[in-house]
Amino acid sequence: MASxxxxxxxxxxxxxxxxxxxxxxxxxxxxxSAESGExxxxxxxxxxxxxxxxxxxxxxxxPEINALQAGxxxxxxxxxxxxxxxxxxEDVCTYVKCDLGMMKSGNxxxxxxxxxDPSVLLLSYTGCFTFLKWFEILKQEYDCPVTLLHVPxxxxxxxxxxMRDYVVEQLKNxxxxxxxxxxxxxxxxxxxxxxxxxxxxxxDDMVWxxxxxxxxxxxxxxxxxxxxxxxxxxxxxxxxxxxxDYYRCLRAEIEQRLAQGQGPVTPEGQIDDERFRLxxxxxxxWTNFREFWxxxxxxxxxxxASTYTKVGGVYDNGFRHDPSRPLETLAEYCMGxxxxxxxxxxxxxxxxxxxxxxxxGLLINSIKSCNSFSAGQLMILREVENRTGxxxxxxxxxxxxxxxxxxxxxxxxxxxxxxxIEQKRVGKSA
Amino acid sequence: xxxxxGIDLGSTTTKAVILGxxxxxxxxxxxxxxxNYQVACDVALGEALLNARFTLLGASLEASGIEGEKRExxxxxxxxxxxxxxxLAQLATLNATILGFLEPQxxxxxxxxxxxxxxxxxxxxxGAAREILDRMKAEAPELYAAGAERKxxxxxxxxxxxxxxxxxxxxxxxxxxxxRLAGWFDKAILEVENRPPEKDDFESRAxxxxxxxxxxxxxxxxxxxxxxAVPLKKAASAGTGYGRRTLPFAKEEIRSExxxxxxxxxxxxxxxxxVLDIGxxxxxxxQVDENxxxxxxxxxxxxxxxxxxxxxxxxxxxxxxVHELGPMACKSKRPVRINSTCTVFAGxxxxxxxxxxxxxxxxxxxxxxxxxxxxxxxxxRSGGATDEFTFxxxxxxxxxxxxxxxTLIHENYxxxxxxxxxxxxxxxxxxxxxxxxxxxLGDGRDRALEKEAS
Numbered sequence: 046m047a048s049x050x051x052x053x054x055x056x057x058x059x060x061x062x063x064x065x066x067x068x069x070x071x072x073x074x075x076x077x078s079a080e081s082g083e084x085x086x087x088x089x090x091x092x093x094x095x096x097x098x099x100x101x102x103x104x105x106x107x108p109e110i111n112a113l114q115a116g117x118x119x120x121x122x123x124x125x126x127x128x129x130x131x132x133x134x135e136d137v138c139t140y141v142k143c144d145l146g147m148m149k150s151g152n153x154x155x156x157x158x159x160x161x162d163p164s165v166l167l168l169s170y171t172g173c174f175t176f177l178k179w180f181e182i183l184k185q186e187y188d189c190p191v192t193l194l195h196v197p198x199x200x201x202x203x204x205x206x207x208m209r210d211y212v213v214e215q216l217k218n219x220x221x222x223x224x225x226x227x228x229x230x231x232x233x234x235x236x237x238x239x240x241x242x243x244x245x246x247x248x249d250d251m252v253w254x255x256x257x258x259x260x261x262x263x264x265x266x267x268x269x270x271x272x273x274x275x276x277x278x279x280x281x282x283x284x285x286x287x288x289x290d291y292y293r294c295l296r297a298e299i300e301q302r303l304a305q306g307q308g309p310v311t312p313e314g315q316i317d318d319e320r321f322r323l324x325x326x327x328x329x330x331w332t333n334f335r336e337f338w339x340x341x342x343x344x345x346x347x348x349x350a351s352t353y354t355k356v357g358g359v360y361d362n363g364f365r366h367d368p369s370r371p372l373e374t375l376a377e378y379c380m381g382x383x384x385x386x387x388x389x390x391x392x393x394x395x396x397x398x399x400x401x402x403x404x405x406g407l408l409i410n411s412i413k414s415c416n417s418f419s420a421g422q423l424m425i426l427r428e429v430e431n432r433t434g435x436x437x438x439x440x441x442x443x444x445x446x447x448x449x450x451x452x453x454x455x456x457x458x459x460x461x462x463x464x465x466i467e468q469k470r471v472g473k474s475a
Numbered sequence: 476x477x478x479x480x481g482i483d484l485g486s487t488t489t490k491a492v493i494l495g496x497x498x499x500x501x502x503x504x505x506x507x508x509x510x511n512y513q514v515a516c517d518v519a520l521g522e523a524l525l526n527a528r529f530t531l532l533g534a535s536l537e538a539s540g541i542e543g544e545k546r547e548x549x550x551x552x553x554x555x556x557x558x559x560x561x562x563l564a565q566l567a568t569l570n571a572t573i574l575g576f577l578e579p580q581x582x583x584x585x586x587x588x589x590x591x592x593x594x595x596x597x598x599x600x601x602g603a604a605r606e607i608l609d610r611m612k613a614e615a616p617e618l619y620a621a622g623a624e625r626k627x628x629x630x631x632x633x634x635x636x637x638x639x640x641x642x643x644x645x646x647x648x649x650x651x652x653x654x655r656l657a658g659w660f661d662k663a664i665l666e667v668e669n670r671p672p673e674k675d676d677f678e679s680r681a682x683x684x685x686x687x688x689x690x691x692x693x694x695x696x697x698x699x700x701x702x703x704a705v706p707l708k709k710a711a712s713a714g715t716g717y718g719r720r721t722l723p724f725a726k727e728e729i730r731s732e733x734x735x736x737x738x739x740x741x742x743x744x745x746x747x748x749x750v751l752d753i754g755x756x757x758x759x760x761x762q763v764d765e766n767x768x769x770x771x772x773x774x775x776x777x778x779x780x781x782x783x784x785x786x787x788x789x790x791x792x793x794x795x796x797v798h799e800l801g802p803m804a805c806k807s808k809r810p811v812r813i814n815s816t817c818t819v820f821a822g823x824x825x826x827x828x829x830x831x832x833x834x835x836x837x838x839x840x841x842x843x844x845x846x847x848x849x850x851x852x853x854x855x856r857s858g859g860a861t862d863e864f865t866f867x868x869x870x871x872x873x874x875x876x877x878x879x880x881x882t883l884i885h886e887n888y889x890x891x892x893x894x895x896x897x898x899x900x901x902x903x904x905x906x907x908x909x910x911x912x913x914x915x916l917g918d919g920r921d922r923a924l925e926k927e928a929s
Binding site: 423427430436437439453454457458460461464465468469472 | 772
């Protein structure tokens with residue numbers, strides 16, 4: 046997921062190199078699509094329908110990923126400024142502004158190759174109202190077809206049969222016909238099933254990797270490292286052989302680290318002394334990603350579970366894509382993604398993480414420009430503290446607007462939080 | 476005697492607290508932290524050590540059977556004598572610095588000896604400076620006479636207030652721009668503050684401060700000499716505050732100010748459960764458990780509106796000292812509602828209100844309420860105000876802020892005991908000193924504190 050400049054040196058093992066190659070190939074295909082005639086679909090990460098798109102040979106483009114890449118490459122500041130010049134207010138989601146700014150600046154993707162104009166906008170609405178507005182703007186910009194999948198919110202914390210039917214009906218009657226029209230291909234359910242079967246294989250290894258953090262010391266960092274591990278499964282590669290290979294390779298590497306009792310690899314080297322185990326809620330900051338990670342690594346703080354790595358889809362309850370029920374399984378994946386969960390479910394999930402991953406506490410990184418994540422977070426924090434008896438911490442930053450990353454302030458709060466955990470331990474042991 | 480020291484390097488002031496061998500507070504020291512943190516650290520520690528000497532001297536006088544009233548008188552005389560000497564020493568530095576600017580070879584571009592129009596002769600400017608500084612020197616003893624009231628203990632405030640006052644007269648008399656005279660002070664005071672303190676010879680100065688008593692009462696002089704001779708040895712130290720990374724301490728001796736304020740507040744008021752600290756550039760709402768350990772906290776983010784510096788900015792806008800704001804605001808009968816929480820906007824609102832004829836004290840009262848309203852939001856986010864509530868930091872010394880806090884806490888949380896120590900500005904440094912002492916004891920717990928808690 047990361048570009049050359051930001052790729053942590055120590056992570057460039059085989060799996061990392063493979064991922065880089067996969068991404069480079071994908072963007073290169075997108076870059077050549079004007080000549081090759083390949084079509085694409087712009088869509089969002091949460092609950093994405095990658096397998097369905099791939100079954101129509103549509104290349105997925107994920108504007109959120111392009112925005113976070115721009116943040117890591119130090120481009121987001123100028124892109125956001127460009128969008129603000131167009132009249133988008135300071136309070137608009139910075140992913141949106143970054144993405145629009147990038148388009149207005151020639152739409153050059155993270156690998157330096159031009160991005161194709163969208164062939165279709167697949168707007169799956171999963172818990173974020175801004176998604177609607179975002180693609181409304183893109184539609185105006187490109188005058189391309191939009192197909193909307195309305196995903197019902199899990200307001201009662203469950204997926205009912207009628208909710209599932211509602212999504213499946215939309216897939217059948219709206220989304221699939223729209224994709225057939227754009228791609229010029231008939232819906233091929235057998236092909237979709239093959240893709241879904243491959244997804245499930247990769248998902249098993251991916252889940253194993255995330256759960257390896259239950260070990261002490263944890264062989265991975267499930268937030269900063271986690272976003273790299275999640276790249277392929279949440280973007281353009283779920284359902285491909287490449288994804289299966291990537292996760293097999295990654296799992297083997299982590300198995301080895303685990304066998305040798307090694308801690309996670311960070312850009313500053315391996316963490317040998319795991320002092321704090323944290324559960325983190327909320328997306329990371331991308332503009333100062335490395336500096337942010339270092340604040341944790343320097344203190345021996347390892348993130349053992351995070352919700353951001355569940356933003357594309359949640360696998361905790363045993364969910365895997367099921368090729369025998371292709372449209373139903375896609376519907377369930379969509380409705381199950383993290384941003385589509387209600388607050389009690391999120392509290393329950395976070396409390397379970399704190400217990401199951403033997404964490405010292407929950408830390409929330411509250412994102413200024415992401416209300417769908419941030420609303421209710423203080424309530425979540427208090428509730429998880431009450432249920433687990435472990436102290437919570439709260440920091441604030443932004444996705445890709447560098448103006449909202451105050452290093453000194455965040456470091457100050459993190460240090461206080463770590464020392465608070467330490468003091469609690471001293472109090473208990475004495 | 477071995478001591479533990481905590482230093483709180485804040486954005487406005489630097490504080491040091493020294494604890495004796497059984498955990499009692501021996502001394503406190505404070506100084507302005509401006510550009511040079513290392514110097515601020517040295518000055519605060521030097522002040523705290525001096526203060527500790529007075530504590531020890533008081534104890535020696537008591538042990539030697541000198542009765543209460545006389546003891547107080549002797550201590551006060553020595554302390555005032557000391558302060559006066561310190562003031563004079565700093566005044567001499569100020570004098571040399573300002574006159575230095577006015578030397579022909581001085582290359583202080585902003586303070587050019589002769590202005591562009593070339594109307595003022597160098598001699599005239601030097602004369603003006605000398606006149607102000609000589610008068611300041613002459614009135615120094617008055618400032619430290621027994622019973623005299625001083626609005627601040629900082630040289631910057633004391634000397635600044637006198638300098639500007641005298642400069643006004645001299646400017647009018649000699650037809651020199653007041654701003655120009657004021658500019659000299661503003662520049663020179665930084666150099667005075669950045670000069671490391673001289674190592675005080677406590678013994679000779681204390682005996683000198685005794686004056687005729689030293690001759691008439693050799694026993695008293697001996698007690699003073701003995702107390703001065705007790706060796707003070709640093710056994711443990713811890714640092715906190717915004718500048719903590721620049722402190723000359725090892726990493727493990729550096730503590731988060733949030734933890735220090737929590738523990739410090741607990742030591743001052745053991746029943747504390749909620750702490751509000753309003754410092755120069757941040758506001759912290761902290762919840763602590765029965766041992767003074769932090770359980771939750773919230774801080775202002777991205778913006779320092781509503782912190783001590785907000786008051787500093789307002790004071791500058793109104794052309795008064797920051798310590799004068801509280802008393803002025805307390806005179807208000809009809810507080811104005813100030814909506815803006817942005818410091819710069821509040822300045823604009825202030826000017827507009829003044830132009831509309833609102834009273835200064837009413838506007839100031841509204842501004843103090845605006846600060847506390849911001850703090851109320853942090854308190855709510857950290858978990859609310861739980862009995863007992865302790866208010867710390869420099870702003871806790873401002874009576875108008877305290878009044879607004881009492882009202883708002885009462886309105887929102889009902890009857891809550893609100894503690895404010897006269898030494899509240901030292902809370903962070905005290906917490907740091909206690910952490911240092913815990914480390915020294917090696918068991919991670921402070922025995923004296925535990926006893927207190929049980």
